[in-house]
Amino acid sequence: MTMNKLLIVILAALCCAAVPAAALEVTFRPAAEICGDTITIGDLAELSDDSALASTLAAQPVGPAPDPGQSLLVDTRTIIDRLVRQNRSLLTVLWQGSASVTVTRRFVTVAAEEILGAIDDYLEQNRHRLPEATIRFIPAAPPLPIQLPIGTLSVQVVPSNPGILSSSRFSLIYSVDNRVWKNFSVLGRVEAIAPVVVAVKTLKYDDLITRDAVAVEPRDLSQFPHATDQPELVVGSIVKRTIPSGTPVDTSAIEQPPLVRKGELVKILVTHKRLTLTATGIARADGRKHEMIRVQNSASNKLIYCRVQAPGLVEVTL
Template identity: 30%
Template sequence: MKYLLSLFLILTLPLIVYGATESSTATPGQLISQQEMKQILDDYLMEQSMLLPQVDLHFKSMNLPDAYRVPTGRITHQVIPAKPGMIGSRRVTLMTRVNGQIISNQSIRIELEAIAEVAVPTRSIRRGEILDADSFELRFQDITKLKDPIFADDDIIGKQLKRSVRLGEPLQTNQVEFPPVIKRGERVVIQVQSMGLMLSAAGEAKQDGSTGEAIRVMNTNSHKEILCQVVAPGLVKVEL
């Protein structure tokens, strides 16, 4: 009887131990830790910084989700900012794929700082004023809330202000434009090119226009309005 009992224990004990060990250590797939998520976001921000060499980009904070597990396979990650180019984004989406299939979408709240040298008025400037080198200075500022700041002198000198700005308010691209080459009511020469011939007529501009823009012009003789392209001060053309 004792012999049979010992034999029973010998045969069954390894099975019990093996089963318990396998169930307690089984962790299928791969864990995406917070440290790995942070590294993915840091790498993405570095790539964006290379596209904007004049801007110093860095995270002030990021609210990372808990670690998550994905199946075993070829893992790839994609970062999608709330706004193109990252600047101004308050959230990013971290998309994880395994073997090309989307497994996880993590929405991550971030706080970003973008420092760059941008054009700032040295005084309050009224709408319509032509800007020169004394009208502004380049100053380092956080541009995360600016849509399209101006980084270089060449992008502003000689342009006209489309709306008034206050002292210290960063200038943006949509606030300036080249002054019109032709102004409404101005007498112009209309050139018409047809079949290799160049004809001209007198006209009156019905709109302001910069070089290359299309404006309405009234032919002084026929009193008909036609669409012309601004070529130079006092000169427009129509191609037939």
């Protein structure tokens, strides 16, 4: 082989030896959309291959993600400097692309209708705890829509009153992937329309309620928690405080009339084991069914405590 040919072969070998393997290329995008809580290199850049180094580098965290629907500007030079300081072998990586990346977090919007729908669903699921009525939630104002991250969504609804019907607000706790993201309240009231006994005229103190004094009409039970839909529970009662015309009869504002009146002559039943005796006495107080009153025995003039059982009838159990 001539000297010239040998020189050409050596130069060719040297040239081949000087060509390094292709370097990993990391190309930063100008903008990126993400779903998770953390920003990674893979979110920000395109990597030129799928090598072990590329996979590891793509998974490297850069920082926390912005809130759903919000954006964050990431300086790529700062990221590169930090990574290279931590691992000098990354100097062989070809870093290129945008000097900064605008990162936006994807989101889902929960509209006002969906928020109110969650409250309606809660009321329906708890029908067994509520009276028989047409029930709905009336918000004081429409709730504002909320933005949540992408993921498995769940909502917990909590009334301000354990009895539900008297609640003035409902708290809603929205979670994504079992992590709480939003906790807020919606003001309003629960309307429960049902037939109840109402006064057709004003009923005054000590009036005896007759059948023609009441009627059954629909009213909001949330405004009248002590109303009843059974006229038989009201008719024959005595009014303890005024009930205006058109107002549901408040069962706490009425009472049954005494079965025994003070000064009335009554029959006394004395029961001892299987033996029953009778006597006559004078009631020394008004008494309703099952109330204990004092009665003066007509024969002995002694005062004894008796339980009222019926009109003109009291009982003593020995």
